[in-house]
Amino acid sequence: MLARGAVLRGVGQKWEIADLELDDARQGELLVRMAATGLCHSDDHYVTGDFPAALWPICAGHEGAGVVEGIGPNTLGWELGDHVVLQFIPGCGRCRFCASGRQNLCGTGARMQTGARADGSFRLRENGTPVAQMAGISTFANYSVVNVDSAVKIAKDLPLDKACLVGCGVATGFGSAINSAGIEAGDTVIVMGIGGIGINAVQGAASEGAMNVVAVDPVEFKREKAMEFGATHAFATIQEAADFARSVTDGQGADSAIVCVGVTTGEHIAQGFDAIRKGGTVVMTGVGSIVTKGIPISPTEMTLYQKRLQGVIYGSMSPSKDIPRLLAMYQAGKLRLDELVTRTYRLSEINQGYADMHAGINLRGVVIHEH
Numbered sequence: 001m002l003a004r005g006a007v008l009r010g011v012g013q014k015w016e017i018a019d020l021e022l023d024d025a026r027q028g029e030l031l032v033r034m035a036a037t038g039l040c041h042s043d044d045h046y047v048t049g050d051f052p053a054a055l056w057p058i059c060a061g062h063e064g065a066g067v068v069e070g071i072g073p074n075t076l077g078w079e080l081g082d083h084v085v086l087q088f089i090p091g092c093g094r095c096r097f098c099a100s101g102r103q104n105l106c107g108t109g110a111r112m113q114t115g116a117r118a119d120g121s122f123r124l125r126e127n128g129t130p131v132a133q134m135a136g137i138s139t140f141a142n143y144s145v146v147n148v149d150s151a152v153k154i155a156k157d158l159p160l161d162k163a164c165l166v167g168c169g170v171a172t173g174f175g176s177a178i179n180s181a182g183i184e185a186g187d188t189v190i191v192m193g194i195g196g197i198g199i200n201a202v203q204g205a206a207s208e209g210a211m212n213v214v215a216v217d218p219v220e221f222k223r224e225k226a227m228e229f230g231a232t233h234a235f236a237t238i239q240e241a242a243d244f245a246r247s248v249t250d251g252q253g254a255d256s257a258i259v260c261v262g263v264t265t266g267e268h269i270a271q272g273f274d275a276i277r278k279g280g281t282v283v284m285t286g287v288g289s290i291v292t293k294g295i296p297i298s299p300t301e302m303t304l305y306q307k308r309l310q311g312v313i314y315g316s317m318s319p320s321k322d323i324p325r326l327l328a329m330y331q332a333g334k335l336r337l338d339e340l341v342t343r344t345y346r347l348s349e350i351n352q353g354y355a356d357m358h359a360g361i362n363l364r365g366v367v368i369h370e371h
Contacts, residue, residue: 003124005141006350007057007131011049015140015350020059021125024070025145029123031070032084032146035160037139038063039345039353039365040168040196041262042287046134047354050263050289054114058132059124062088063168064139065160066369068151075148083156085167085327087319088112088135090149103318108149111136117147139164142347142369152323158330161344161366162337165196166326168314169364170337173200173260174326175315176285178208181256185209188249190241190257190275191231192268194222195357196340196364197285198260199229203336205258206230212248216241219360229336238268242275252277261286266295269309273297278305285312340364 003022006015025031043060045051068082089109091098097105108118115132116122122130123145124138138144154163173196183189189205191198194217205213206229215226215234223234235241245254257272257280264286272282273295301307315322329335342362345353353365 001143003141003143004347005059005124005138006061006347007059007126008046008053009057012047015354017348018126020131020141021128022143023123023145025072025075027072027074028148029072029075029145030068030078030084030148030151032066032086032144032151033069033371034064034066034139034142034144034369036065036164036369037061037367038165038167038169038196039350039357039367041357042168043134043140044354044357045287050287051113052290053132055130055132057126058115058134059138059141060134061138061140062086062135063164064137065154065164065167078148083154083158083160084151085154085163085323086137086139086146086150087152087323088137088168089314089319090136090147091318091320092149101318102316103320104314104316140347140350140367142371152320154324154327158327161368162330162341163327164366165337165340165364166323169196170200170326170335170340171317171319171322172285172315173197174204174335175317175322176258176260176283176312177201177204179316180283180310180312181205181258182281183208183210183256186211187255188212188214188245190214190216190238190245190254190272191226192216192238192257192259192272193261193286194226195260195262198258199225199340199363201258201260201285202226202229202231207334212245214241214244214254222360222363225363228339238271238275245275249277254280256281256283258283259286264288265292270296273307273309276307279307281308281310283310283312341366344368346370
């Protein structure tokens with residue numbers, strides 16, 4: 001069949017809408033009619049070259065939800081019409097990490113950047129030429145063939161244009177706070193960067209009972225939104241935030257700093273390091289260029305003050321367990337999803353969506369697929 005998707009043909013290019021040939025679902029695979037997809041900064045890293053593509057062109061998108069319209073032969077446990085949220089790191093359920101409750105580190109995630117299946121085959125083509133699928137799911141296409149390990153079944157009464165957000169941004173940000181920062185009730189927490197990830201780190205920190213949730217972003221709109229999502233204070237610079245954290249902790253500093261800057265550098269991490277107390281934690285959630293190396297911190301200070309740098313992917317979540325849990329929180333009024341969506345777009349407007357992201361006027365833009 002034909003799918004319509006947004007493809008990128010090289011670094012520095014614009015997203016281009018193309019008709020793509022889509023294979024039938026094979027054993028262990030599903031054909032998903034995509035309903036909605038979030039415009040995450042991670043996809044933009046292909047545009048800037050921060051993430052290298054193993055193959056051009058690539059049909060990206062990794063934060064999506066849709067409806068099962070095809071099931072591969074001998075693929076049990078699924079029905080036509082099932083609603084799913086897609087997870088950008090598959091969970092095999094059998095490897096060491098899945099078995100120990102760390103599905104976000106599943107070994108199948110090594111295929112995220114290849115655009116191909118484990119056997120090297122592709123499911124998307126353009127005029128017979130393979131097209132890479134980001135994370136094996138390509139939510140920027142209105143139809144996608146995905147492995148069952150990448151699909152989480154959800155209740156059919158959930159709005160798919162909101163449910164898609166837990167596929168990446170919500171899970172990553174919220175989990176960075178509740179799983180990775182070690183937040184305890186009464187803590188002072190700094191969140192650096194209030195985009196689609198950072199705003200959910202604010203939600204997570206507030207849910208853990210942090211007394212001071214300090215948002216940092218140069219954009220006034222985002223600082224205002226952070227206050228609506230649970231921040232107690234908001235500043236334009238990390239220096240102001242660090243000074244405030246010391247002022248309410250007898251000079252000690254924040255208990256944790258969660259770095260969610262859209263293009264994270266070693267300097268951002270060092271700023272978080274300087275803002276935390278002895279025994280504090282810097283959570284490194286944001287990403288930048290994959291070739292950038294170096295964090296300008298004092299190893300002696302790290303040792304003598306027992307500070308911790310904690311890398312985190314996917315919010316240290318196990319998506320097949322935590323995606324339904326997050327959506328249950330949403331249904332119970334304990335997690336805000338509706339308010340995250342600043343604007344919706346057609347697929348043909350994807351370049352405008354990313355321009356709006358760079359302009360700082362969206363928390364999250366969402367593409368609503370047309371069929």
